[in-house]
Amino acid sequence: MAIAGTKRANWKTTIIERSRRALIYEYMPNGSLEKYIYSEKPKETSGWQKLYSIAIGIARGLEYLHHSCNTRIVHFEIKPQNILLDKDFCPKITDFGLAKLCHAKVSKLSMTGARGSIGFIAPEVHSQTFGVVSTKSDIYSYGMMLLEMVGGRKNVKSVVQKSSEKYFPHWIYDHFAQEDGLHGCDVTSEVEEIARKMTLIGLWCIQIVPMHHPTITKVLEMFERDLNKLDMPPKQNFSQIL
Structure with missing residues (x-):
């Protein structure tokens, strides 16, 4: 399960004993x-x-932050740079500098300004005309990260430079829909089921309207389903948020 830490390649904790303090790092x-x-x-x-295991581990970590803490935590910076891997490739969610706390019964958050990283920030965090800010905002970031894990390609380009290029989610959606499946993402037949499931879940997570995002608990349920029982999500028109 993912746990809290720092942005560096270690997890830190502070031990206080009387007047002495020690900062301990886990490499x-x-x-x-x-x-x-x-x-x-x-x-x-x-x-x-x-x-695949890392993706599930991150989802379990988010479920803990969203539903199991005494105070609900919305991270706002879920991206590959903030996921650290221990010796067993167990993922650790790090960098809580932009996180917000809220009571467990609170479903939406008030925001005074946008927070997050380009390519992973949810539309409603950038502009609340898309909906309310909530734990669903982390789901969008998680979905973008899943697609980046599958595609092996950064999605930080908000505007393409050439007409032959496509915005990353459009690119991966189109590859998914083609007969050759995800071969454009260097996916072989041996691992295609894993890649297709991760892609489907990622595409569900990045629906533009927050109310259409699954909860993180629902995401974990989707990982447990057979691939043929997962529906294809509708393609989004990201031009309205670019």
Whole structure:
């Protein structure tokens, strides 16, 4: 399960004993998820299986933050750089600098300004004309991260430079719909079911209207379903938020 930590490649805690304080770091030998996504290892069969386990681990961590803490925590910075991997590739959610606390019964948050990173920030966080800010905002970021894990391609380009290029979610949606499946993402037949399930869940998570996002509990239920029992989400028109 993912736990809280810092933005560095370690998890830290402070021990206080009378007048003495000690800052203890847990070393994360596998660095950040960002580095792992763009290495050659995820393109191997064993690498895809690790990615799948990492995705579920992050979802379990978010479920803890959203539903199991005494005070609900909305992270607002779910992205590969903020996921650290220990020696067993167990993911740790880090960097809570933008997080907000709210009571467990509160379903929406008041915001005085946008927060988050380009490519992962939910539309309603950028402009509340899209809906209310809530734990669903983390779901959008999680979905974008899932697609980046599958595609091995950064989604931070908000505006493409050439007419032949496409905004990342459009690109991966189109590849998913083609007969060759996700072969454009270097997905082999041995791991296609894993990649397709991650893609479907990711596409559900990035629906533009927040009320259409699944909860993180629902996301975990989707991971447990057979692929043929997951519906294809409607394609979104991201031009309205770019």
